[in-house]
Amino acid sequence: MKTEQLNRFAGFGIGLASLFTENVLAHPCIVLRRQCQVNYHARHYHLTPFTVINIMYSFNKTQGPRALWKGMGSTFIVQGITLGAEGIISEFTPLPRELSHKWSPKQVGEHLLLKALTYVVAMPFYSASLIETVQSEIIRDNAGILECVKEGIGRVIGLGVPHSKRLLPLLALTFPTVLHGVLHYIISSIIQKFVLLVLKRKNAHSHPSESTSPVQSMLDAYFPELIASFAASLCSDVMLYPLETVLHRLHIQGTRTIIDNTDLGYEVLPINTQYEGMKDCINTIKQEEGMLGFYKGFGAIIVQYTLHAAVLQITKIIYSTLLQSNV
Secondary structure (H helix, E strand, O other): OOHHHHHHHHHHHHHHHHHHHHHHHHHHHHHHHHHHHHOOOOOOOOOHHHHHHHHHHHHHHHHHOHHHHHHHHHHHHHHHHHHHHHHHHHOOOOOOOOOOOOHHHHHHHHHHHEEEEEHHHHHHHHHHHHHHHHHHOOOOOOOOOOOOOOHHHHHHHOOOOOOOOOOOOHHHHHHHHHHHHHHHHHHHHHHHHHHHHHHHHHHHHHOOHHOOOOHHHHHHHHHHHHHHHHHHHHHHHHHHHHHHHHHHHHHHHHOOOOOEEEOOOOEEEOOOOOOOOOHHHHHHHHHHOOHHHOOOOOHHHHHHHHHHHHHHHHHHHHHHHHHHOOO
C-alpha cells in the first residue's frame, strides 16, 4: 500500500515538475526568444546559449527580475482560452477532440479542422499576450492579469489601444497562425507517438516483466511519457522556428510596441516594420538579415530545453532514491 501511495505521489510530482519547467522556469527563455525574433534592428543574432545567458543577465541587472517574467499570466490565459475553445467547439460540432485507434483520413481531417478553428479563436489573445511578453518593462504600465483578454477582444471589435496604419488585419494573420499551430501539433504528435513506441519497446526488451523492480516499474510508467513530450516539443519548436519568427513579426507589426535592445541589454527600440503579409515578410528577412535572420534568439531554445532536460534528470534521480529507500 505504501509503495502504491508513493507511486501515485511520484506520478503527480513528476508531472508537476515537468509542468513547472515548461511554463514557469522556461518563461525567461520564451521572453528573450520572442524579443530577439521581432527585433529586426538586431546585429547580434543570439544563436548560442552563451550570448543569451549574458543578455538575460544584463536585462536582469538594468530592469530587475520582472523584465524576464513579464507576460507569464497572459500565456496561461491563452492556454486556458485554447483549451476552453477546443472543448466548446467539439461539444457543438461533430469534430472529434481525440482520435480513436481505428482512425480514418476523414477523422484526421476533422480533428485538424477542430485544432485550426481553436487557433483562430485564440489568435487575438495570442497576439495580445505576445505584445505583453516583448514590450519593454521600462515603459510598461502595470497591466492587470486580464489585460490580454481586454486587448484581444478590443482587437477583434476594433477598439482599445490606438494602433498604427501598418497593423495587419486579423484576417491576414489567420493563415500563418493556423499553419504554425497545426504544423506544430502534427509534428509533435508524430514525434511523441514514435518516441513512446521506441521507449516502450526498449523497456520491454531490457527487463521482462517478472524481473522488474517496483522502482523500475514506476520509472517505466511515468518517464517515457515525459521524455516523449519533451522530444516532441523540442523537435517541433526547432523545426518551426523560422515560421514562428515570421508569425511573431506579423503579429507585432503596427501595435506600437517598444522592445528592449537585445544588442546592448539596455535602452529600448520601436518596432516599425512594414510587411505586406507573410510572403513579403519572408522575402524581406531573407534580403535584409540573411537566412540566419529567421533564427534570431535560437540560443534561448537551447537554454530552455537544457533546463528542461536537467529538471527531468534530477526528478528521476530524486524519485529513484526515494523509492529505493522505501522498497
